[in-house]
Amino acid sequence: MKVVVLAGGTGGAMLASGFQSMLPAGDLTVIANTADDDEFWGLLVSPDVDAVIYRLAGAFNDEAGYGVKADTFHTLEALQRLGEEPWFRIGDKDFATHLVRTELLGRGGRLTEMALELCRRFGVEASVLPMTDERVRTRFDTDGGVLSFQEYFVRDRLAPALRRIDFEGIDSAKPTPEALAALADADIVVIGPSNPLISIAPILRVLGSEVPRDRTVAISPIVGGVALKGPTVAMMRAMGFEASPVAVAHMYAGVASAFVVDRRDAELAPAVEALGYRPIVSDIVMTDGGRGLAAAILAMSPLRSASGGDA
Numbered sequence: 001m002k003v004v005v006l007a008g009g010t011g012g013a014m015l016a017s018g019f020q021s022m023l024p025a026g027d028l029t030v031i032a033n034t035a036d037d038d039e040f041w042g043l044l045v046s047p048d049v050d051a052v053i054y055r056l057a058g059a060f061n062d063e064a065g066y067g068v069k070a071d072t073f074h075t076l077e078a079l080q081r082l083g084e085e086p087w088f089r090i091g092d093k094d095f096a097t098h099l100v101r102t103e104l105l106g107r108g109g110r111l112t113e114m115a116l117e118l119c120r121r122f123g124v125e126a127s128v129l130p131m132t133d134e135r136v137r138t139r140f141d142t143d144g145g146v147l148s149f150q151e152y153f154v155r156d157r158l159a160p161a162l163r164r165i166d167f168e169g170i171d172s173a174k175p176t177p178e179a180l181a182a183l184a185d186a187d188i189v190v191i192g193p194s195n196p197l198i199s200i201a202p203i204l205r206v207l208g209s210e211v212p213r214d215r216t217v218a219i220s221p222i223v224g225g226v227a228l229k230g231p232t233v234a235m236m237r238a239m240g241f242e243a244s245p246v247a248v249a250h251m252y253a254g255v256a257s258a259f260v261v262d263r264r265d266a267e268l269a270p271a272v273e274a275l276g277y278r279p280i281v282s283d284i285v286m287t288d289g290g291r292g293l294a295a296a297i298l299a300m301s302p303l304r305s306a307s308g309g310d311a
Helices: 011-020 047-056 074-081 092-106 111-121 149-155 177-185 196-210 232-238 245-251 263-273 291-298
Strands: 003-007 028-032 038-040 043-045 127-130 137-142 145-148 162-168 188-191 216-219 258-262 278-282
Touching (some): 003 011, 003 196, 011 047, 011 291, 028 047, 047 127, 162 196, 177 196, 188 291, 196 245, 216 291
Parallel strands (some): 003 188, 028 127, 188 216, 216 258
8 A cells, every 4th residue: 555644844754654564565655844954164065955854864863953963062062162053952963964964955856765765774664755846944933033944943942932834935836746646546535633734735836736535534633632753732822823723624624534533532523524524533652663553554444434523
């Protein structure tokens, strides 16, 4: 069964790891957000693509929540001694990834080719694809000015009040042949439990018209009023949305036909169904590395008629 996961770098990456543990080699494709990419010291950093690759390779640093496990920071320390302000912490092993990507891109390669090459070098048999080869950048309009993704999240730690989210370059971003082929061939497309406003939204802005709604299931990133990871709840409220699975279901109504809510939110299933979904009630919190949730999704299909609330 061929599965495509649309993912940011946290919840979606962990779910992808769960699928990888259950699918034959080559049956998993992850299309990752690239709107939070940025350049540091002349290197292109692609946090979500790298987080997915590191997670699938078993190299992700769970303790830090980013980067490579057991990394050191000698290069960053040397940069600081030379007068740089290294608020964006890149480990030495992580630096190597960005060096390779930037070097290969400088030779004329596409971002997609670089991601697939990094998969090969990390021994990942799944395909990790950027959402587009074009340059797209998240811009946060705040009371502290317009900030890049990393400035807002990492440097300023979300302190400025958020007024608007824009995706610079999104209107000219085109789908890649690889992403289009993966979506066309997929038996199931899974919208991972990533932040819908900043991780999934840019992917859907580029690829939403190509997502096969009848074969797509979306997963709530909110359980019991709390985000699985990160500031999803606070950000949704700042943007005027109710921070609930139903509000997220509203966002995905045009691209998914099934929607997964956690058992703790089972009472919301009728409201989800009223939006035209097949509601699925399952355990969403991934304490087992995503295997249980992946198994629940593989056990069902948006193509099958509903036989009840539980997956």
